[in-house]
Amino acid sequence: MRQLSDFLGVWSLERDIRQADGSQAHFEGTARWDADDDGANYLEMGQLVMPGQGQFRSERRYRWGNDLRVYFDDGRYFHSVPADGGESAHWCDPDQYDASYDFGQWPNWSCQWAVRGPRKDYVMTSRYRPLR
Numbered sequence: 001m002r003q004l005s006d007f008l009g010v011w012s013l014e015r016d017i018r019q020a021d022g023s024q025a026h027f028e029g030t031a032r033w034d035a036d037d038d039g040a041n042y043l044e045m046g047q048l049v050m051p052g053q054g055q056f057r058s059e060r061r062y063r064w065g066n067d068l069r070v071y072f073d074d075g076r077y078f079h080s081v082p083a084d085g086g087e088s089a090h091w092c093d094p095d096q097y098d099a100s101y102d103f104g105q106w107p108n109w110s111c112q113w114a115v116r117g118p119r120k121d122y123v124m125t126s127r128y129r130p131l132r
Helices: none
Strands: 009-019 024-036 039-050 054-065 069-072 077-080 086-092 095-102 109-116 121-130
Touching (some): 024 054
Antiparallel strands (some): 024 039, 069 077, 086 095
């Protein structure tokens, strides 16, 4: 059973984004959880490579609560991370985001998001490894 303290620190992060049309993008960088009294700030930074479009610097921020609830940087609720791994979801009208967390090879772990909507249809797989 995972708890917030398990995630604290810096992790290597690789992400593959596969569109339904077969096109793919790849992200490489780091993810960092920094604790405070109410949870942790999450920051990921790295390079996103989009074939035919080039390479871009990419950054994302979230807020994680002590209860593994994840919030967008502006404070809106996003989803809950299942402490034992498993499924979670987020509806962002008109798109459905379905996640699957896999902690079976801890401390290496992954999260896969399937995103479907009128203009979205992709699967994004993120793989985390601790940096020592």
